[in-house]
Each structure stands twice: as structure tokens, then as C-alpha cells.
Amino acid sequence: MHPILEFHRLQTRRQLFGNVSRPLGAAALAGLLGQTGGAFADSSAASPATNPNGGLPGLPHFAPKAKRVIYLFMCGGPSHIDTFDYHPEIREFHGQELPESVRQGQRITTMTSGQKSFPVVAPMFEFKRHGQHGTWVSEILPHTAGVVDDITIVKSLHTEAINHDPAITFINTGAQQPGKASMGAWLSYGLGSPNKNLPAYIVMISRGPGQKQALYSRLWGSGFLPSKHQGVALRAGSEPVLYLNDPNGIDRDMRRRMLDRINTLNEQTYEEFGDPETQTRTAQYEMAFRMQTSVPGLMDLSDETADTLALYGKDVEQPGSFARNCVIARRLAERGVPCIQLFHRGWDQHGALPKNITGQCQTIDHATAGLIKDLKQRGMFDDTLIVWGGEFGRTIYSQGSLTKDDHGRDHHGRCFTMWLAGAGIKRGFEYGATDIHSYNILENPVHIRDFNATILSQLGIDHNRLTYLYQGLDQKLTGAEPSRVITEILT
Amino acid sequence: MPKFGGPGVKPYQPPGLWNEVSLDGNVRFVQDHGENLYRRSIYTYWKRSAPAPAFTIFDATTREKCTLRRGRTNTPLQALVTMNDVQYIEAARALAQRVLLAETDTDAQLKLAWRLATSRTPADSTIATLREAYQQELSVFQADPERAKALLSIGESPRDEAIDPAVHAAMTNVTSLILNLDATLTRG
Numbered sequence: 001m002h003p004i005l006e007f008h009r010l011q012t013r014r015q016l017f018g019n020v021s022r023p024l025g026a027a028a029l030a031g032l033l034g035q036t037g038g039a040f041a042d043s044s045a046a047s048p049a050t051n052p053n054g055g056l057p058g059l060p061h062f063a064p065k066a067k068r069v070i071y072l073f074m075c076g077g078p079s080h081i082d083t084f085d086y087h088p089e090i091r092e093f094h095g096q097e098l099p100e101s102v103r104q105g106q107r108i109t110t111m112t113s114g115q116k117s118f119p120v121v122a123p124m125f126e127f128k129r130h131g132q133h134g135t136w137v138s139e140i141l142p143h144t145a146g147v148v149d150d151i152t153i154v155k156s157l158h159t160e161a162i163n164h165d166p167a168i169t170f171i172n173t174g175a176q177q178p179g180k181a182s183m184g185a186w187l188s189y190g191l192g193s194p195n196k197n198l199p200a201y202i203v204m205i206s207r208g209p210g211q212k213q214a215l216y217s218r219l220w221g222s223g224f225l226p227s228k229h230q231g232v233a234l235r236a237g238s239e240p241v242l243y244l245n246d247p248n249g250i251d252r253d254m255r256r257r258m259l260d261r262i263n264t265l266n267e268q269t270y271e272e273f274g275d276p277e278t279q280t281r282t283a284q285y286e287m288a289f290r291m292q293t294s295v296p297g298l299m300d301l302s303d304e305t306a307d308t309l310a311l312y313g314k315d316v317e318q319p320g321s322f323a324r325n326c327v328i329a330r331r332l333a334e335r336g337v338p339c340i341q342l343f344h345r346g347w348d349q350h351g352a353l354p355k356n357i358t359g360q361c362q363t364i365d366h367a368t369a370g371l372i373k374d375l376k377q378r379g380m381f382d383d384t385l386i387v388w389g390g391e392f393g394r395t396i397y398s399q400g401s402l403t404k405d406d407h408g409r410d411h412h413g414r415c416f417t418m419w420l421a422g423a424g425i426k427r428g429f430e431y432g433a434t435d436i437h438s439y440n441i442l443e444n445p446v447h448i449r450d451f452n453a454t455i456l457s458q459l460g461i462d463h464n465r466l467t468y469l470y471q472g473l474d475q476k477l478t479g480a481e482p483s484r485v486i487t488e489i490l491t
Numbered sequence: 492m493p494k495f496g497g498p499g500v501k502p503y504q505p506p507g508l509w510n511e512v513s514l515d516g517n518v519r520f521v522q523d524h525g526e527n528l529y530r531r532s533i534y535t536y537w538k539r540s541a542p543a544p545a546f547t548i549f550d551a552t553t554r555e556k557c558t559l560r561r562g563r564t565n566t567p568l569q570a571l572v573t574m575n576d577v578q579y580i581e582a583a584r585a586l587a588q589r590v591l592l593a594e595t596d597t598d599a600q601l602k603l604a605w606r607l608a609t610s611r612t613p614a615d616s617t618i619a620t621l622r623e624a625y626q627q628e629l630s631v632f633q634a635d636p637e638r639a640k641a642l643l644s645i646g647e648s649p650r651d652e653a654i655d656p657a658v659h660a661a662m663t664n665v666t667s668l669i670l671n672l673d674a675t676l677t678r679g
Contacts, residue, residue, distance in 0.1 A: 177555065178553060178555045179553055179555035179556050199567075199568075205511055205512075212514065213514060214512055214513055214514045214540050215511070215512035215540065216512065216539070216540045216541075217512065217540065217541050217542065217547060218553060221547070221553065223553070226550070226564045227547070227548065227549070227550040227564045227566060228564050228565070228566040230547065230548075232568065233511075235507070235511075237507075239505065241568075241571070242505050242544050242548075242568070242571070242572075243505070243544075243568075243571040243572050243574075243575040243576050244571060244575070245575060246574075246575060247575055247577075247580045247642060247645055248641035248642060248644070248645060249632075249638040249639065249640075249641035249642025249643075249645075249660065250642060250664070251638075254628065254631065254664065255574075257624070257627065257628075258624070258664065258667070258668050258671075261620055261621075261623075261624050261668055262668060262671055262672060264620055265617060265620060265668075265672050265674065266672060266673045266674075268614070268616070268617065269672070269673050269674045269678070270673075273678070277565055277673075277677065278673040278677075280565045281565050281570075281673045281676070281677075282673075284565055284566055284567045284569070284570050285567070285570045285574075285671070287567040287570075288567035288568070288570035288571050288574070291567055291571070292571075471556070
């Protein structure tokens with residue numbers, strides 16, 4: 001089409017839709033422009049009312065239990081065997097070959113598929129029963145053991161992926177192949193945020209002493225969704241958000257004057273062209289300006305009491321630590337941010353597992369329990385969903401040689417353990433069971449799709465109805481395979 | 492840079508982005524210098540686990556699949572890039588230098604900057620707003636030469652030292668303003 005003709009036609013449309021009620025106008029405009037993705041692809045949306053938080057009309061689909069999620073993601077695949085999934089009988093098999101009746105020809109990674117021997121390794125840690133229900137927890141998680149009556153441990157997670165990249169992409173975006181939207185981006189897209197000074201999806205990265213696998217910014221990316229839904233990484237140091245600081249020589253007053261003039265000139269552009277995106281841009285510049293103040297305030301813990309900080313352990317003094325990030329997560333939760341995800345690296349214990357997993361646990365244990373206690377004392381535990389876990393578990397057999405006090409474990413996707421706590425989640429509960437080798441699921445399998453569907457449901461989202469048309473398919477976080485909400489773990 | 496082809500380049504980016512995600516945190520980004528800082532972004536080095544942040548913030552496709560239609564977004568993070576990224580501040584400084592050397596009259600300088608950025612002729616009211624901005628910030632930078640120097644030392648390309656620093660800094664402030672307008676970003 002000739003550009004001038006196109007311009008006039010668009011002008012006519014703008015005038016037309018400027019005069020009708022906004023949601024209808026937007027829907028009709030989207031239809032005319034062929035924008036059938038997103039909100040308008042979902043014909044089952046209950047009402048066309050606008051969403052006060054900037055999410056989709058009609059969302060949440062039902063009354064949410066959780067106003068927000070704090071997802072403590074343990075990158076690398078924490079060993080379920082050495083933390084929560086304990087069978088005392090396994091000690092009888094220590095050092096024996098893994099029976100074929102257990103492995104059943106299961107595909108294993110090339111890191112151990114060439115091994116001549118697969119000796120079973122019982123955990124080299126003591127386990128004790130904790131809480132009202134006598135839940136087994138390893139000695140390397142003493143603080144978590146202290147809050148075991150507040151959480152639901154799911155021991156029957158499973159995934160098809162056996163290597164980090166596909167596995168971590170699978171659990172975070174719903175597909176092993178890259179390119180899909182992350183869970184946080186879906187939440188931002190669907191629910192929006194009540195806080196207009198901070199992004200809806202915030203990510204923080206920390207690392208323990210263990211072996212670290214690569215991370216990928218796509219794990220918090222928006223994939224096919226608009227980029228405003230991508231997770232914003234908060235970083236330790238003087239610039240917590242990329243490009244947050246004014247350049248040298250430009251102070252706040254000068255920036256304010258510049259924004260006022262940008263607003264004036266953008267208003268002239270709007271009067272000339274009538275494109276609402278011009279006004280959006282002005283609003284986004286104002287939010288950027290507010291973020292320049294709100295983010296440093298968020299990161300400054302000087303208004304936290306010593307008692308509160310003590311809940312999280314001594315690492316809290318260290319910017320960039322998992323403990324510090326947990327405090328910031330709570331502060332974000334208080335500010336209404338709906339999706340907060342911590343990535344803690346270093347759980348890939350192929351070798352030197354006893355030493356390294358102990359170190360990993362030390363970096364998270366105190367703060368994780370502290371976060372639960374802190375949320376409880378503020379009355380926020382009941383409407384905050386807390387999720388803990390990684391992309392897969394680890395093998396019962398040793399990777400490399402088994403010695404008196406050392407061994408490794410390879411990746412294991414056939415079963416692994418995660419836990420949830422808070423909003424609408426049973427307290428002091430365990431779900432799913434594995435065989436005594438912690439190798440196969442015996443009852444109540446939970447695919448990571450089911451797990452993700454359950455997280456969405458606590459936030460008031462029917463995972464089958466949060467869709468976005470892309471490449472001819474109504475994309476959703478849980479993909480095309482059937483999945484279900486694990487209602488058995490819900491109150 | 493009018494040059495074609497060549498290997499990927501690594502222009503400015505905030506520190507630490509690669510080792511935050513790389514295997515065991517050992518891969519460090521080493522920034523290029525000289526003309527490699529100013530090539531078209533098609534030449535920017537693509538690291539899959541951590542693409543150049545300004546790309547991600549501006550909806551660069553992830554390159555895993557064909558993209559039939561690019562998203563149209565408008566976010567606060569984009570505003571932070573175009574206001575604060577070294578690349579954009581330096582571009583504003585270079586644009587300021589160009590118009591200061593090309594014209595002697597302030598209004599003519601502002602008009603040229605506007606035309607170069609938006610491909611349109613500014614209205615009188617626009618020039619009035621820009622002139623007011625220039626004069627106000629000029630007095631700020633004249634009163635505090637260190638601030639002018641601080642702003643002008645952003646970016647590695649040398650500036651023409653013959654230009655009065657306060658004048659150059661004030662004009663840089665105005666060209667940065669122009670480069671952040673909707674008229675430039677989506678209509679330029």
C-alpha cells in the first residue's frame with residue numbers, strides 16, 4: 001500500500017476507535033489489524049473489562065490464593081537423594097551395582113554412559129525425622145528442617161530432559177527447545193502488576209561454591225511475548241538495573257528538566273499524529289525516571305532491623321549472595337511485584353559431591369528458612385507462593401569412582417524433589433514416592449508441566465486459558481501435552 | 492562506519508554480564524576499541540547465553556526460529572538505554588559536535604540537529620523549547636565546568652577540543668533530548 005494512503009486509513013481508524021469505549025475499540029482494532037494474538041485469542045475470557053494491574057482482561061480467571069510467587073530456582077540439579085528423598089533401606093545397597101531391574105535400560109548422559117560400573121551410593125549424610133509428620137531431612141539442611149511443617153515436599157517430579165540446557169529451559173519455559181516465554185513473562189503478561197514503579201518480573205542471580213553450569217538470559221526472557229514482560233535482572237553493585245544511573249555530569253534536576261521537555265515535545269507529536277504509542281512512550285520515560293529512585297531504595301537494607309536480617313543468616317551482609325537476594329525478594333513482595341525469581345548456581349555435583357553439596361546448602365539453607373519466617377511474621381506467608389527446586393535430580397549411582405568419603409552423581413530426570421510453601425499449599429505434607437533407589441517413581445508422578453500448571457493455578461490462572469497465538473499455535477506455558485493441577489497438595 | 496563485512500565486534504556493555512551466566516563464571520567480556528565501537532549493530536557479537544543487553548531490551552529476536560513479525564514495544568528499560576547507555580550519550584556528543592561545527596547560530600544548530608534526527612523541519616515552538624533547554628543547561632555547565640568535562644568524557648572517541656566544553660555539554664544535553672523523543676525513535 002502507498003504509505004500516504006496507509007497513513008490516511010490508519011488516521012481514520014484512530015478517529016473511529018477514539019470515539020468508542022476503549023476495550024471494544026481495542027478489540028476491534030486488533031481484529032482489523034489482524035492482531036489475533038494474546039487477549040483476543042482467548043474467546044473464553046469471562047469479561048472484556050480492563051485489568052487494573054495492566055494484565056489481560058478477564059484475568060485472574062478465578063480468585064487467586066497467591067498474590068505473588070517467589071521462586072528459588074536451584075540451577076544445576078540438586079541431589080534429591082542427599083536432601084529430601086531418603087530411604088533408610090538404601091544403606092544396605094551401598095557400594096553394590098545398580099540392578100538392571102531398577103535402571104531398566106534408562107537413557108543416561110554421555111558423562112557416565114561409558115562407565116563399566118554403576119555402584120549405588122547411599123547418602124553420606126545423616127537424616128533425621130523432623131516436624132509433626134516425621135519428615136526426613138538431611139543434616140545439610142538444618143534450617144530448612146526447622147520449617148518442614150510449613151512446606152509441601154513433592155518427591156515425584158519428573159522431566160524428559162537429562163542435560164542442563166534443555167532441562168532448565170523446559171522447566172522455566174515449558175519446552176526443551178529455546179524460544180518460548182518464561183513463566184515469569186507469562187505472569188507479567190497475564191496478570192500485570194499493581195506496582196507501577198517496578199517491573200512485574202524480577203530476577204536475581206547468585207552462586208554457591210559448587211560447579212556452575214551456564215545460565216541463559218532466555219530463562220527469564222519473554223520469548224514470543226512483548227519484551228516488556230521479560231524478567232529484569234537486579235544486580236549487586238552500584239547499578240542494580242542495567243543503565244539505571246544517570247550519566248556523569250547529569251544530575252536528577254537536569255534529568256527532570258529533560259523529561260519535562262521530552263513530554264512537551266512528545267505531546268506535540270501526539271497532537272500531530274494521534275498515535276497512542278507516543279503517550280505510552282512518555283509514560284514509560286516517567287516510569288524509568290521513577291525506577292531510578294525506587295530501585296536504589298529497594299536495594300538499600302538500612303531500614304531493616306537487625307532481628308530481621310538475622311533471620312536470613314550472616315551471608316545477608318554480602319551483596320549478591322543468595323541470602324541478600326532473599327531479603328530483597330521479600331522487599332519486592334511487599335512492594336507488590338508478582339513474580340520474583342532467584343537463580344542460585346552451583347548444584348551440578350558430578351564429583352566431590354559430599355563437600356560441594358554441603359557448601360551449596362550452607363549458602364541457601366539459613367536464608368530460605370528465614371524467608372519463610374519473615375513472610376510469616378509479616379502476615380504475607382498466606383498470600384505468597386514460595387517454590388524451591390532445580391531442573392532435575394541426580395543418580396543413585398556414583399559418577400566416577402566411589403571412595404570411602406567421596407563420589408559424584410550424574411543428572412537424573414526420572415524423579416526429583418521440589419517443594420512449595422505458602423499460599424494455598426498444604427503445610428507439613430509430602431507428595432509422591434520413589435523406589436528405594438530414588439530412581440523410579442512409585443506413586444503420584446508430577447511432570448514439570450503439572451508443577452507449572454499448579455503454580456499458575458495458585459495465582460488464579462487456568463493454564464489452559466492463558467494463551468498467545470504464535471506460529472499458528474495457541475502457545476501456553478504447559479504446552480500441548482495434557483497436564484493437570486496437583487490439587488492433592490492444595491488446601 | 493561505512494565499512495562492509497568483517498568479524499563480529501564487541502561494543503560497550505555493562506561489566507559482568509558474561510561471567511554472571513557462563514560455565515563456572517569464567518568467561519569475561521572484553522570490549523573492543525576504535526572503529527569496532529561504532530559499527531552497525533548487525534556486526535555486534537552474538538553470545539547466545541547473554542546477547543548484548545540493548546538487543547534484548549529492544550526485542551531482538553532470539554534467533555531460534557523464523558520471526559514473521561517483530562513485536563512493537565515501548566518500555567522503561569528502553570528509555571534507560573537511550574538516556575544512559577554510553578553508546579547513546581556518545582552519539583549525542585558526536586551529533587552536538589557536528590551541528591556546532593556546521594552552523595554558528597544556535598537556532599540553526601538546533602534546527603540542523605532536529606532535521607538530522609527526525610528528517611523533518613522543526614516548528615518554531617519546537618525550536619523555542621530546544622533553545623530554552625540549551626540556554627538553561629549552558630548556564631549550569633558554565634557555572635560548573637567539571638560537570639561539562641564529566642559528560643564530555645563519556646565514550647572513547649575524541650572530541651574537538653576547540654569547542655568550548657560548556658557549549659559542547661549543553662548541546663549534548665539537547666541532542667540527547669532529541670534522540671529520546673518519540674519523533675526520533677519511531678518516526679525519525
